[in-house]
Amino acid sequence: MHTLETNDNSLVEVAQKKILEYITQQGYKLDSQLPKETELAEILGVSRVVIREALSRLRAIGVLETKRKKGTVLISPKIFGVLKVIIASGLLDNDTQRDLYELRLMLEIGMADFVCAKCTDTDILNLLEIVNREELATTTEESINLDIEFHSYLYAITKNVSLSDFHFLLRRLFALYSPRSKDYKVKQIISHNGLIEVLRLRNPDAFRTAMRLHLNTQFVDHDKIVGTSSIIQKNENNLIS
Amino acid sequence: MHTLETNDNSLVEVAQKKILEYITQQGYKLDSQLPKETELAEILGVSRVVIREALSRLRAIGVLETKRKKGTVLISPKIFGVLKVIIASGLLDNDTQRDLYELRLMLEIGMADFVCAKCTDTDILNLLEIVNREELATTTEESINLDIEFHSYLYAITKNVSLSDFHFLLRRLFALYSPRSKDYKVKQIISHNGLIEVLRLRNPDAFRTAMRLHLNTQFVDHDKIVGTSSIIQKNENNLIS
């Protein structure tokens, strides 16, 4: 069920855990300064190398920062910060990539409540302005970029920074093999303009339905990939291993 | 806009990046074996300590595994694996926690399409069985656990492992200060049984609306915390019209 297990065999992993425990135990807050490396080494009874590695890992994850002379300080981690490295690694398997694609669709539809609640009249105007620029676009690249800008703006309306960050990452992930078919605009049931009109009403249910119709092509494309050729992909994966 | 920057000052961070580059450059795939630490040190022109730290970070992030004697092998990272550590650190600021709470609501509503598409008749029966056990529950703790079980099952129906993992983590995050008011069941507009009845129809739009109504109390509680009562009022207005 829950496959997120961590087996802490090495001293480093134990140290990492113990440092985190130590933090909560000592009631350290944000910007709190941790003991210096040599002290931590003494406290946990391991060498400085182990402490350094553990701290480095925590730094990689984004829960702390270290500065020369100043020492180690706790920071408030950006929840999706690490995902950048993971996605950039290019090691995500096909299943996970599919999962993330679905997640994006879910969020785009699911965020309706928050978009409607926080959308100002200026937001509407700004969205219209983007659509205007879209209509003037000549190249397909330009057109795609403006499409992204439109949706990114919707995310921004929610004022949910984590959501925007996540979307930013997913956007990068799906930038390459964008399954957008060439005639996607023709097949689109609701245009950006249509979305704006619905958004004007600030009715979440209506906006959800509208967004679902707008994304219809993406659902179709996704379905093609998952539905028919999923087995083939699996087999190709097995060839690698 | 995109606040997910990484400044690679230290050699370790550079090495980490270079190792990842080296991986893609050399066309390493899953289960590929990396050069041993001393070799990597020589290739990148840094000491073994630096390489070890870099590898340790990559291991912490979940893109590789190392075993004694065997060496370093690439694995397919679980996208939300690292989040476990971040969440467990207890260092997430209030804004991020609010963001994540909202994200959960978005997903719960946004996943309707996939729940409806993949829900089997046995799934319906299993959900009914959970509801049965809910009705027999005596303690509130038991009741809450079954509530969680019900929703977890809905996530599971999507067969989206990443989604389920993410939900699992969020569940842990919000387990403590669950803003669930005592009389939430009374205020709930649609019960679990109601959800199942709608799910039977396999109509995403209907299920979305039903889920939104079911989660109404959570939206209300969330709104209380955030302050502005914009979300509910807006929605209640819309319900009338």
Added chain:
DNA sequence: AAAAATATATATGTACTACATATTAGTAAT
């Protein structure tokens, strides 16, 4: 006396060396 420049102390960053440990693989014994 206030501001600027310099010096110093300090904690992290990097490197090298040595050895421990586990595990694969090869060898010997049954």
Added chain:
DNA sequence: ATTACTAATATGTAGTACATATATATTTTT
């Protein structure tokens, strides 16, 4: 052929030494 043992090997841990940056103290300059 199977089992038990041995040796080789790559990672894991530890200690030491020094580099580097920077906050703080000190001195110099105005």
